[in-house]
Amino acid sequence: MGNVGQTDLHDLNEPIINHSEGQLFLSEAFKIIVEEVLCKGTDVNEKVCQWKEPEELAALLDLELRETGEPQHQLLQRIKDVAKYSIKTSHPRFFNQQFGGVDYHSLAGRFLSETLNTNLFTYEVAPVFILMESEVLRGLRLLVGWTHGDGLFCPGGSTSNMYAMNLARYQLFPEVKSQGLWGLPRLAIFTSPESHYSVKKGAAFLGIGTDNVILVKVDDGGRMIPEDLDEKIKQAKSQGAVPFLVSCTSGTTVQGAFDPLDHIADVCEKHKLWMHVDAAWGGSVLFSKQHRHLMKGVDRANSVAWNPHKMLVAGLQCSVLLLRDTTNLLKQCHSANATYLFQQDKFYDVNLDVGDKSVQCSRKVDCLKLWLMWKAVGSSGLAERVDKAFVNVRYLTEKMKKREGFQILREPEFVNLCFWYIPPMNCLDHTPVIKERMMKQGSMMVGYQPLGNKVNFFRVVVFSPLLSTKDLDFFLNEIERLGNDM
Numbered sequence: 188m189g190n191v192g193q194t195d196l197h198d199l200n201e202p203i204i205n206h207s208e209g210q211l212f213l214s215e216a217f218k219i220i221v222e223e224v225l226c227k228g229t230d231v232n233e234k235v236c237q238w239k240e241p242e243e244l245a246a247l248l249d250l251e252l253r254e255t256g257e258p259q260h261q262l263l264q265r266i267k268d269v270a271k272y273s274i275k276t277s278h279p280r281f282f283n284q285q286f287g288g289v290d291y292h293s294l295a296g297r298f299l300s301e302t303l304n305t306n307l308f309t310y311e312v313a314p315v316f317i318l319m320e321s322e323v324l325r326g327l328r329l330l331v332g333w334t335h336g337d338g339l340f341c342p343g344g345s346t347s348n349m350y351a352m353n354l355a356r357y358q359l360f361p362e363v364k365s366q367g368l369w370g371l372p373r374l375a376i377f378t379s380p381e382s383h384y385s386v387k388k389g390a391a392f393l394g395i396g397t398d399n400v401i402l403v404k405v406d407d408g409g410r411m412i413p414e415d416l417d418e419k420i421k422q423a424k425s426q427g428a429v430p431f432l433v434s435c436t437s438g439t440t441v442q443g444a445f446d447p448l449d450h451i452a453d454v455c456e457k458h459k460l461w462m463h464v465d466a467a468w469g470g471s472v473l474f475s476k477q478h479r480h481l482m483k484g485v486d487r488a489n490s491v492a493w494n495p496h497k498m499l500v501a502g503l504q505c506s507v508l509l510l511r512d513t514t515n516l517l518k519q520c521h522s523a524n525a526t527y528l529f530q531q532d533k534f535y536d537v538n539l540d541v542g543d544k545s546v547q548c549s550r551k552v553d554c555l556k557l558w559l560m561w562k563a564v565g566s567s568g569l570a571e572r573v574d575k576a577f578v579n580v581r582y583l584t585e586k587m588k589k590r591e592g593f594q595i596l597r598e599p600e601f602v603n604l605c606f607w608y609i610p611p612m613n614c615l616d617h618t619p620v621i622k623e624r625m626m627k628q629g630s631m632m633v634g635y636q637p638l639g640n641k642v643n644f645f646r647v648v649v650f651s652p653l654l655s656t657k658d659l660d661f662f663l664n665e666i667e668r669l670g671n672d673m
């Protein structure tokens with residue numbers, strides 16, 4: 188053992204971590220998490236955020252890492268501080284983004300997968316989750332309308348979209364895997380200006396280039412116009428580009444628009460293009476008998492990205508890429524055949540080792556949280572949540588229409604409601620000021636943005652199963668309270 192003695196090690200016969208001490212710490216930490224994050228963090232009498240300027244926050248948190256460790260009581264205090272100064276995204280008055288809320292079964296799944304700490308690449312280390320992932324993907328595919336196909340849990344919708352791009356390109360030019368971009372023609376992607384920015388990021392990341400993301404016109408509701416898509420594809424071809432992918436959106440990030448998938452599918456079939464549906468936000472409507480018509484034609488797509496961590500409140504991250512393909516394209520496109528993981532002479536069916544389909548090596552278990560929640564409430568329970576979100580947004584819209592000072596951008600098609608609040612004195616661009624006030628007072632959180640030549644407006648996303656009409660009434664009153672002196 189050479190010079191072990193020179194370092195100040197503890198007794199080598201003992202483990203370095205003390206289990207009973209560790210487990211006691213964990214149960215104390217758990218109490219704090221339940222109290223601070225789940226009880227206070229969802230209580231409408233408590234704040235959504237405790238705003239601090241960055242310098243003050245850094246000092247309060249005492250972030251510096253030091254040579255020696257700290258006693259348990261101090262660490263428990265640190266856990267309290269982290270909880271205290273973090274944004275309470277489970278709070279019913281967190282309307283800021285398309286994630287938030289809490290589902291306790293999913294949360295139990297999240298704790299369990301964190302604790303089991305395994306890697307979703309081989310059956311050897313993740314037997315339960317390999318089978319579970321496959322079943323959850325099958326269930327989601329069935330909702331799309333595919334009895335067969337493939338898929339993968341990915342670290343977010345942006346990544347799912349990039350996977351779709353890579354697969355579409357590989358299907359057309361399989362040599363890209365070994366030869367790279369050398370020798371490829373100029374490729375073109377078509378999407379709407381309302382699509383998520385990850386389409387452009389993906390094009391940059393994969394060497395396609397953002398200039399080759401061609402924007403198709405949208406109608407007044409923010410939905411892609413299929414006739415313009417057809418036109419833009421012809422135009423690109425005439426300019427020597429090779430169109431290969433149309434990325435449609437089901438539930439656009441800002442306005443919640445649903446592109447007309449059936450008509451777009453006709454155009455894709457005509458030009459033999461891969462049709463991808465970015466349903467990261469809107470995909471969950473597929474659970475609802477009442478609202479799934481918004482995605483009519485989705486079964487004609489080649490791939491679908493869907494984030495159950497958004498509307499279904501499965502918890503970050505939970506995102507899938509679903510494929511109609513049955514030729515093992517995912518694996519052909521991404522495999523590297525590492526022999527230390529994916530030995531072909533294993534004692535079990537090596538097709539269960541799905542890890543080589545992914546561009547990641549280590550891959551988190553993201554299926555358990557959705558599986559447990561789905562088991563708990565069933566497809567009907569998830570459908571009910573989706574339906575309730577639509578009812579809530581309708582409630583808020585109707586209230587807003589009757590209230591002075593509020594002006595909606597357009598009738599919501601989904602659960603995003605974009606609106607202006609015009610204060611009595613009509614102060615110019617007051618929206619960021621109202622946002623600043625709400626954060627500093629900690630009463631609620633809602634996002635805002637400009638759009639084209641339209642000045643800043645608020646975008647409220649109404650989907651958390653924790654929401655009641657009281658919270659929606661509060662929302663309106665609070666916007667008014669925060670802005671009525673401007």
Ligand SMILES: Cc1ncc(COP(=O)(O)O)c(C=O)c1O
Nearest residue numbers: 343344345383438440465467468
């Ligand atoms: C339509 C759409 N696609 C993709 C994404 C990106 O998903 P993620 O944040 O999981 O990368 C979002 C996120 O807001 C989205 O709204």
